[in-house]
Amino acid sequence: MSSWIAGLPMYNVTPRHVALWHALLRDALDAFANAGGPAGVALLDEPFGDLHTLWRRDDLLLSQTCGYPYRMLGLRDTVRLIATPVFNADGCHGARYSSVLVVSARVHAGGATTLAACRGLRAAFNGEDSHSGMNALRHAVAPHAHDGRFFGSVTPFGSHLNVLRALAAGDADCAAIDCVTFAYVKDALPELLHDIRIIGKTASAPGLPLIASRTLEEPQVAALRDALDRAVSVDAERARVLRLKGFERLAPDAYDAIERFARDAAAHGYPALA
Missing domain, CATH: 3.40.190.10 (Periplasmic binding protein-like II)
Structure with a gap:
């Protein structure tokens, strides 16, 4: 070449x-x-x-x-x-990583303190081709789903950063965020996380x-x-x-x-x- x-x-x-x-x-x-x-x-x-x-x-x-x-x-x-x-970063072990399960502070205050309690809420994700935002979240939700459904709605926002902004603005309720991205935001844009709460993490993957x-x-x-x-x-x-x-x-x-x-x-x- x-x-x-x-x-x-x-x-x-x-x-x-x-x-x-x-x-x-x-x-x-x-x-x-x-x-x-x-x-x-x-x-x-x-x-x-x-x-x-x-x-x-x-x-x-x-x-x-x-x-x-x-x-x-x-x-x-x-x-x-x-x-x-x-x-x-929290959630990383060697070359493996997980996603942070997060909700808006509003729904957290209303009782959405676990993934199971997020039934019927508005989920946000970065894109259909994402493991951390879609595939890992789907895997975590699957045991709680009934008849192929769990959330009230699911909306792609194009990036993890946009998902966090949507949660902070009240345009979405819950999501899974790549733990490295979450750590970067915590370091550089901590104000974006003021109205976001962690409720768990997904299983890890390469x-x-x-x-x-x-x-x-x-x-x-x-x-x-x-x-x-x-x-x-x-x-x-x-x-x-x-x-x-x-x-x-x-x-x-x-x-x-x-x-x-x-x-x-x-x-x-x-x-x-x-």
Whole structure:
């Protein structure tokens, strides 16, 4: 491949997070180039456009996806799994993470202090292709559902940040938020959580994987993994703000857990968030 692109679209919660992830990616690519990898990689930034198209590009050197598209929407068969981040956040254990179950303060005061008590409420989620916002929530709700339904309504808001805003504004009642995103918001936008209460967490699953095109050869994959490790270690303050401890090398079949969440929900007669 004569030219490559790279971009990290998944945890850009605030402009500071955007800048820090961009700098970490730049350091990783510089280390990769010094190890014999390609130089002059084009770094993408927001707006990234259609992510499902981006993730399937032959010239993609590095990006990050959610475990749901990776396991459930065919990405695993078309990309290389590079690494999975390890975060220092409540709900993370190694390269695994969970979602924080939250409700608005108003419904919490009215008795919605457990997930079971959220029956008939207005659920919000980021998108249909999200594990943390949709699949994990569906899995958690499934044992409580009757005839395939639990919530009064379910509404997509496009991002976890938008979901939190909807809860704070009273436009939704309950949701599941990626625990890393929740930690970032707690650090940088704590006022957004003033009218939001935690009522639990979902089961854990492998975190959001870093991926590359299958045109990347195996020796380059190994060098890219080493370059990512170096990029974390060179700036301790950046790693602290990003809550990034490092990366693990998971096998692709580790993400079968994502499919098990969906299968277990369907076994309870709850195949769709409803």
